[in-house]
Every structure is written in C-alpha cells, then in structure tokens.
Amino acid sequence: MRPLDPRLVRYASAARVFLALGGLIAVGQAVGIIAFAWLVTSAVTGAIDGRGLGSLAPTLTALGLVVAARAILALAQDAVAARGAARVKSQLRERVLSTMTALGPGWLGEQRSAEIAVVVGRGIDALDGYFARYLPQLLLTAIVTPALLLAVLTQDLLSAVILGVCLPLIPVFMILIGWATQATQKRQWNELTSLTTSFDDMIGGLSTLKAYGRQHRQVERLRLITRRFRQRTMAVLRVSFLSSFALELAASLSVALVALTIGLRLVAGEIDLVPGLFILLLAPEVFLPIRQVGVNYHAAAEGVEAAARVFEILDAAPQEVGSGVERAREERGGGPSAGGLVFDDVVVSLGDHRVVDGFSADIRPGALTVLHGPSGSGKSTLVAAALGFIAFAGDIRAGGVRCDAASRRDLVAWSGQSATLFPGTIAENIAIGSEAPDARRVRDAMCVAAIESLDPDLELGEEGSGISGGQAQRVAIARAVHRALEDDRRVLILDEPSSALDHETERRLIENIVAFARSGRTVLVVSHRTAFLDAADALVAVAPTPARTAVPV
Template identity: 50%
Template sequence: MSAPPATGIRPVDPRLLRYARASRGFFVTIGAIAVAQTAVVVAFAWLLTRPITGAIDGMPEPELASTLAALAVVVALRAGLVWAREAVAIRAAARVQSQLRGALVEAVGMLGPEWLSSRNSAQLAVTAGRGLDALEAYFGRYLPQLVQTVVATPLILAVMWWQDWISGLTVLLTLPLIPVFMVLIGLATRAVQQRQWQTLQRLAARFADTVQGLATLKVFGRQHRAAASIERVTDEYRRETMRVLRVSFLSGFALEFLASISVAIVAVSIGFRLIDGALTLAVGLFVLLLAPEAYLPLRQVGVQFHAAAEGVAATEDIFAVLDAARPTTPAAGRTLSGRSRSAGSAEGSAPAQRGDGELELRDVRVQRGDRQLPAVSFTAHPGTVTLLEGPSGAGKSSVFAALRRAAAFEGTALVGDTDVRELAPSDWLAWAGQQPGLLTGSIAGNVTLGDTAPDAALVRRALDLACGEGLDPDFELGVQGAGLSGGQAQRVAVARAFYRYLRGRARVIALDEPSSALDPDTEARLWRGIRQLADAGATVLLISHRASARVIADAVVRLEPNEVLA
C-alpha cells in the first residue's frame, strides 16, 4: 500500500491528537514499549552471539548455561512486550473510536440540519461505522509500527555503527531506498485506495436509496433495474479492491526485495572482512544479527499501512466534518454540542425568554440551492393559528426549513427577543413534516423521541389530539415505521409535535400538510385538536392545501411561486 510519506498522506495526522485525547497517552505508552523492545532486540542479538562464539572458543558449560538461560528470559520478555503493545493498541483504538464517533455526532449537531441536508446520510453512516471500525488496524498495527520505526531504527543503527562502522555506514546508505520506494508506490496507489473507499460509500448510498424506494420501484416495475445498478457498483467495488490487493502484494515484494539485498550487502562485507581477519567473529555475527532488525521496522510500516488504509481514508472524511464544525462559533447561550444552556433546555420546562411563544418574521428570504425565495413577513402570536397557503413550489415548506435551520435565509426571524439562528430548534419548535420520519420501536417511543423521562399520560393525550385514539402506544414498528398505514404514520408524527408542546419543550408548533393522508372526518377532528392547543396558548403554524384549514386559521399568509428569484 501507499506509504505514509506519500503526497497528501501524513504519517500521523495532527488532527488525531486534537480530536481524540486518548491518542496522546497512547503515543507515550507505545513509545516506552518501543524503547524496551529495542533494548530487548539488541540484548537478544548479543546473547545469541555469545553462546555461538563461546561454543567455538570453548566457553565453560556453567557460563554457557547461564547465557542460554538469560537468552530464554529475553525471548520471553520480547513476547511479553509484543503482547503489551497489542493490548495497549486495542484499548486505545476502542477509546479513540468512541471519542471520534462522539465528536462526529456533536459536529453534525453543530453544523445543523442545513449542512446535513446536503450530505448523504448513508455515506456518513458508513464512515462512522465501518470506517471507524477500521481504526483498529490503524492503531493496532500501523501506529505502533511507526513509533517502533522512529525509535528502533536509529538506536539499532547507532549500535551497529559503534560495533562496526562499515556495516553501520552500509545500512545508513541503503536504508533510504526503502522509504523512497514506499513514496513512489504511494504516489501510484493513493488514487486507487481513494476510489475503493468512495466506491464503498457510493454502494452504501445506492443500496439505502433503493431499499427506501423499493415499494415505488415495484409499482413501476423498475426494481430489476435498481438491482442491476447495485450489482454494477458492487462489481466496481470488487475491481477496486482487487487493484488495492495487487498493489499491496507489489509493495510487499518490493520492500522485502530491497531489504534482502541490503542485508546481503552487509553480510558479504562482513564475510570478506572475517576472511582477512579485519573483523572478529563475535562482532561480525552480532552486527549481522542486528542488520535485519534495522530494516524490519521500516518494512513493516509500509506493510501495516496497507491494513490501515481504510481507517486512514475514513478519518480523512471524519476530520473534514470536524474541521467544518470547528470554525463554527457557538451562539450565545449554547454549549459546544449545540444545545441551549438556557432554562428552557431543562427537563419539562419552557424555553427562557420565549414563554409567550411569539414568532416574528421580517423580510425572510430563504435560500434553496441557487434560488432565493420571495420575502416573507408575518407575526404569529400565542393562542393563534397562522396558515401558510399557496400553490406547490411557492416556498411554504422552505419557510419551515429555515425555522428549523435546515435552510439558510436572509432577514429577521425572532422567537420572543432571540434570533432563531442562535437557538437549537429543539428548544422552541415542535415540527411535523410531510414525511413522518418514524423509527424502529414503539409508537410511544416515536412520540416521545428525545425525552429521557417520558410521560405516558401525555403520550395518550397527544395521540388523542392527533386523532390516534385507536393506536396502541406499545405497538412495535418496523424500519421507518413499518406496520402503520400512511394516515396512521402521519398521525403519530403530528402527535410527536403535540407531545413536545404538552411537555413544555416548545411553544411553537409547525405542521406541514398534517392532513394530507386523512379522510375528511378525521381531518375535521384534527383541526379541532389543533384549535384546542392554540386556545390553550400554543403558537401554531400550519401549511395545508385543504380549504377546510381556513376554518381554524386566525391569520392567512399567501405565498406565490411567480415571485421566486433566480
């Protein structure tokens, strides 16, 4: 695989130390183990040399036995240090994976729905899941070997130079050939590795999209074409993986060949000098035993970097997300995680400075792609229902997207005295969109989503207000709410918004086409439930194409699509 020095690939990304504190102690511990391993390697070479030369020179049996016993101890110590390094690396990898996952979730929360809406969630899931799992190879193999190289190679080279400067000079001159070839291989293979990772992400995204739209595909008879598309991407991933494996074998062969030739040069030099008596057998054998150990760490760095390649590629994507969130200055009253520090974020309490729930929009222009929607201005008071109406494409849902920070906008939007851009939407807004957004679990769990201390009585009341009287809160749903009809799923989503208001975590309720899947009788009952909440003090924003929605509206805001600016 590509070597660490290759263009665009650093041996250790300094951002790792910044975002994963556990990695700092890991490097200190691994460094200490590397020093001990180097000392053991030198001791092993010396203790192996002594009995061999001693046997030739007639060393007494007691001294020979004690030397062999010391050699056995060194062998056991060397195995123990290898075990210790593996154990430290595995624990560090687990801690770093946990810290990076937490940082990734926190960063996504800080960047907000607007940023997330422009990303593929399946690709993020692959990065946070399989990608971070691959860090085990990065920490367990590559980084320990890198530290071992930094520590062991210069120390062993110094010992060789001290014992036989000619052999030391030979190693010093031939050693740079290995990183040079590693860089060349890295330059040639970096693109292959990146393509493999990107293909895997694309495969995950394609599969997730296909599963989500499978029902629609079957209705139109396009499921076979979707399956063929997944098969093509899968085959492409197979080819990219095989390319990476071919490069891995080529890299391993090149490194082993260079190291073998270099050790052979040292051996030939020692052999000639032993023949003419310029070098003693003890020194020659000792240096010859150390020569492969001088090349081994550097060879292993290149080999282990292959195993860690997927984790390295994943960390690049994760660090890109974390870097994007890092410059973001948390608004006043918000912690790094993006949660409000106001009294309103407390369990069961109303948001501070927003007790009246008044929402005011002045000349709000929502940005959607390369379009800027027309300015919207209105004031929604507590105890009222404000209806946003207009033909499709007029920008009604975009106004809601702006309020929940899923779309950028210009102008002023205030909740009480606070700009909505300075607040976490979960602190003041209860929203139900056109897609129910249900999760695997019970109906009650979907209604109380995010509540650490659910109130069963409020769940029942929220469902009743949303016309879900016949729904059992304990009923278990499948993936994406499977097990409910479209109308039932919609009512659960509306009940979720109602629950947030009843729980005291929101004063503004925003409902986007809440009756689109309901029959007229159920719709009329839903309007009565919404009106009941408004009369109790809620500020309700409502989007609906139904003329019956005007019956409960206190104010109507009309949007027209012909005002959209290019």
C-alpha cells in the same frame, strides 16, 4: 490521508491515549531489541572464547528475561491497539452521527444514503487494520529505527553510514507504491459505494420494478458492478503483493551489503567480532519496522480511505456559537420564555439561487400563526433555517433569546411533512427519546393530534405499517406535541399537518391545535389548506418580495 492525520487526534480523544501508550511500548521494544542483540553477541562470543555454561548462565538468564519482556510488550501492543481501535471507532461514529444531526436534512438530502451507511458501518470498522497493524508499526519506525541506528553508530561509523544511506530507499519505494495503492484503493472504494447504492435503490424500488416487469434487468446490472468490484479488489491485492516483494528485496540487498562489508573487514582485521556480530544482528531489525509499515499500509488502505471520507463529513460540521440552551434559559430567567419565534431579515441561498430574501416575521405566543404561500416560495426552507438545518443570513430567535442552532432546536418541537415511524407501539413512537415515558402525557398528545381513538399499545410494522397515512401523520404530530409537553418547549412548528386528512378530521385537528396555542404556546403551522387559513389568528405570506411581516386576521 497522511500517515497520521492530525484530525484523527482532534476528533477522537482516545487516539491520544493510544499514541501515548504505543510510544511507550515502542521505546520498550527498542530497548529490548538492543538488549537482545547485545546479550546474544555476548553469549556467542563467550562460547567462542571457551567460557563454560556456568559463567554464561547470567547472560543466558538475562537473555531469557529479555525474550519474555519482548513477548509481553508485543501482547501489550496488540491489546492497546485493539482497545484503542474500539474506542476510536466508537467516538468517530458518535461524532459523525452528531455532525449529520447538526448538518440536518438539507445536507443529508444531497448525499447518497448508501454511501453514508457504508462509511459509518464498514468504513469505520476497517480502521481495525489501521490501528491494530499500521499505526503501531508507524510508531515503531519513528522510535525503534533511530534508536537502532544510534546503537550501530556507537559501534561502527561505516556500518551506520551504509544503513543510513540505504534506509531512505525503503520510504522512496513506499511513496511510489503508496500512490499506486491509493489510486487502486480509491477505485475499489468507489465500486463498493456504487454496488451498495445500486442494491439499496433496487430494494427500495423493487415493488415498482415488479409492477412493470423490469426486476430481472437489475440482476445483470448488479452482476456487472459486482464483477468490477471483484476486479478492483484483486488489483489492490496485486499491488500489495508486488509492493511487499519490492520492499523485501530492497531491505534484503541493504542488509546483505552491510553483512558483506563487515565480513570483509573481519577478515582484514579492521573490526572486532563483538561489534561486527552485534551490528549483523541489528541490521535486519533496522529495516524491519519500516518494511512492515509498507506491508501494513495495504491492510489499512480501506480504513484510510474511509477515514478520509469520515473527516470530510466532520469538517463540514457547522461552527456553532453561543453557550447552549442552558445559557439561553438562564438569560430568560431559568424557565421557558413567554417570547415567540422571531425572523429578522432572514436570507437563505442554495448555491447561486436565493430561496428566501429578507424574510421578517414575529410569531406571537397564544395564537395560531399560519405560514402560507405558493409551492417553492421557501416555506419549508424557513422551517429548516429555524431548526438550524441549513445556513442562513440574518437572525432567528426562539423563546425571546439569541442562541446557536443546536440550542434553538432544544427550544422548538417540530413535525415535518412526512411521518417517520419505527417498528413498535404507537406510544413508543410518540414518546421516542424519552427516558421515562408518561402514559398520561402520551394520551394528552394523542388527544391534541386527534388520534385518541387509537390504542397506544397498537404495534406498528416497518415505516409505520398497520395504520393509514393520515393516522401516521397525526402520530408524528402527537410526537411533536409530546416533546413540547415533556420538555416544556414553548414553540411548536407543524409543516403541512393536514395534507393527508379528510375535512372532518382536519377540523377536529385544527380545533385542538388552536386550543393548544391558547394555552400560551407559540404555534406556527405551514399550510396552504383553506381550513387552516380560515382558523389562523395571524397569516404570514411567503412571496418573492423584499420583506414579509405577520398580518393579523
């Protein structure tokens, strides 16, 4: 990541406000430093000239005000940095989560969940050091250092030349040290990700490990990864301390060179005391901001590494087209469309492998359409494409209009193969996302899903514990039906809705879904079960052929 990545400003609008306020504060601090050095010079030279306390009182008063102003500016800088960091982190988290939603399950399935959790959690939190310490110093360096050099130039050309020649040595050291820091920090971040992933995998498979008596072997593996992470952390600290020493040494030698030159010239009478003392007071301040940039880079290194990963996720966001679901509904007359779900020559490729090749189908409303085919033929892939979770070529229209993937998702209610339930009541799981859940609508959805016998107030545990797998599957179906009823979504897609059901329960579920479709909804069911195939009004076969069309039964 560059010192100030432009993507930070693009993805987090709060960063612009932070940079603007930080720039104003840096200008104030530059003025304060110059005023402080000049007032101290005036007071010291005045005392040497024999001026009394009364005549020096205005200078000393002004000096006190400048000191107070610099303290206030330092506090303001800390406050702006803290508030800016909090707002930027919030915006980045929100944007990352929105991007992952847009990328969908297909993209998430290719990622390591533990790494994503570390990036969104600890990684973004590590930006505190980046905003609170690194960026403010970067702004100070960009504004204060040139201002101080200009102030020195107005007093003595030779001193300004010496400072201008010595100053680039610090960035050279910083670049060299930065490369070493980046490498060690990247290794530390990889070890942290490995540790998190290993711990997450061990917890997830702990029951299986215990069943086979292999849980104790994981302890040694975690101990080894933890030891490597500790070593990487100490390596980062070692580079940080050594780099601080190198930067301090280079800056001290540069200031000493200026002081030696001014001292010799004062003895020779080539420079007056006032500009000489003024330059001596400013010389350390010229190097201080850029030295602090190097020091604070290490404090922000983890955040910088995490931010780079965050930007990778945000850069992977699909480029949506269209004006959203509101425009789509305007095109269809402001209300839900009577149209169905249309696939037009859809092609889906995963890498070099073409999963779906030229699929076309017109799923009509008011009928039960079943998408069937052998395992691996691309049924779930087509559902993911319809929901905008994976990229495809061709055209998919929902509700009779062309719209982008996000808008199409707002027109479709969907239940996947696996039931994802959360701790809470059954009613809360069904009405999840609703601002004002309606008990009657929840009951209607439960009836369609054939779970009307369950108590909506029944509390579920982690991952839906407390009910059977078949019941959990139907709760997920009820959730999709509830969303269709609440938002008047005319398209309902169910992926293998009866895979965990007995024949009698499956029969009741099919009857309810058929009745739901007869109300004018477009219902597409992905299933290979004979009961659904027999009850279907239209079958859509997915097979490795150039084109596939809906065939009425």
